[in-house]
Amino acid sequence: MKKRTASVSKSTKKSTAGKPKRKSEKSASEKPLGPTVRTIKTLGKVGTISLARIRAAVKAVAAQEKRAFATGNTSSES
Amino acid sequence: MKADRGPVRVGWRFEDSVFINCPFDAQYAPLFDALVFAIHDSGFVARCSLEVANSAQNRLEKIMKIISECRFSIHDLSRTDLDPAHNLPRFNMPLELGIDLGCRRFGHGRLRQKTSLVLDSEPYRYQKFISDIAGQDICGHSNQVNETIRVVRDFLVTESERKGIPGGSMIAARYARCFERLPVLCLAASIQPSELTFLDRVNFVTAWLAEYPLSSPYW
Numbered sequence: 001m002k003k004r005t006a007s008v009s010k011s012t013k014k015s016t017a018g019k020p021k022r023k024s025e026k027s028a029s030e031k032p033l034g035p036t037v038r039t040i041k042t043l044g045k046v047g048t049i050s051l052a053r054i055r056a057a058v059k060a061v062a063a064q065e066k067r068a069f070a071t072g073n074t075s076s077e078s
Numbered sequence: 079m080k081a082d083r084g085p086v087r088v089g090w091r092f093e094d095s096v097f098i099n100c101p102f103d104a105q106y107a108p109l110f111d112a113l114v115f116a117i118h119d120s121g122f123v124a125r126c127s128l129e130v131a132n133s134a135q136n137r138l139e140k141i142m143k144i145i146s147e148c149r150f151s152i153h154d155l156s157r158t159d160l161d162p163a164h165n166l167p168r169f170n171m172p173l174e175l176g177i178d179l180g181c182r183r184f185g186h187g188r189l190r191q192k193t194s195l196v197l198d199s200e201p202y203r204y205q206k207f208i209s210d211i212a213g214q215d216i217c218g219h220s221n222q223v224n225e226t227i228r229v230v231r232d233f234l235v236t237e238s239e240r241k242g243i244p245g246g247s248m249i250a251a252r253y254a255r256c257f258e259r260l261p262v263l264c265l266a267a268s269i270q271p272s273e274l275t276f277l278d279r280v281n282f283v284t285a286w287l288a289e290y291p292l293s294s295p296y297w
Contacts, residue, residue, distance in 0.1 A: 038240070038244075040284055040287045041087045041090070042284040043125065043280065044088035045129060045277050046277065049267055049274075053268075057266035058282070062290070065296055
């Protein structure tokens with residue numbers, strides 16, 4: 001069976017000059033390293049507490065710790 | 079799922095998913111937390127049967143579905159002791175290991191890429207109760223959190239060939255820091271640590287990891 005191949009004639013090809021690059025056309029230096037970079041990932045499923053409440057709690061405790069760190073009181077008990 | 083989770087990427091992909099097959103009892107809880115933390119701090123997603131609350135779905139179906147969605151699996155056979163109440167061993171973990179090995183052997187496509195880590199309390203103890211898997215690499219964790227984190231981290235780095243994953247001792251130090259703060263975090267979220275479900279613990283871990291990246295001087 002003859003293979004079907006998609007062909008585009010030169011006259012119908014659109015010029016890409018001056019257009020912003022698509023994501024896939026970024027140069028190697030612009031591209032993120034993809035799977036080699038460690039990104040924190042989560043399933044995104046909600047348990048018994050909302051994600052917003054968890055994040056707010058973590059942020060509140062972190063802010064408290066940062067303040068303690070800045071004032072020189074690095075005791076973790078707060 | 080497009081929830082705003084800050085620097086955390088939400089969702090799962092086959093190549094990021096790690097199935098955990100381990101005991102869910104209180105005695106094992108620190109090792110379970112260590113597994114979950116090491117997986118997420120290495121940039122992967124921890125999956126286990128506790129993530130599905132739908133009691134209408136058959137438990138085994140649920141487990142098989144998750145196994146088929148995970149490229150990596152961690153099976154801990156350290157609790158094969160006799161149950162004092164019935165004087166019988168629990169076979170759930172060896173059964174799930176068998177399903178996972180069968181999935182890789184008889185599955186098609188991406189399922190052939192599946193890799194497993196088998197853990198036990200001592201490296202050669204399994205030969206006494208499940209000698210058919212003698213060809214597998216079994217790692218002993220001596221029931222120690224730091225050792226568990228190290229073997230899980232090394233397994234994920236080796237099998238995924240990813241870069242940028244912190245060393246085992248670094249992850250262990252971060253784990254200790256995160257779980258030391260868990261009671262305070264729970265207080266801020268108005269919940270008792272004992273009331274946290276698997277998904278709650280995972281969400282606390284990922285929120286903490288996002289707030290305290292490796293580069294942060296505060297963790």
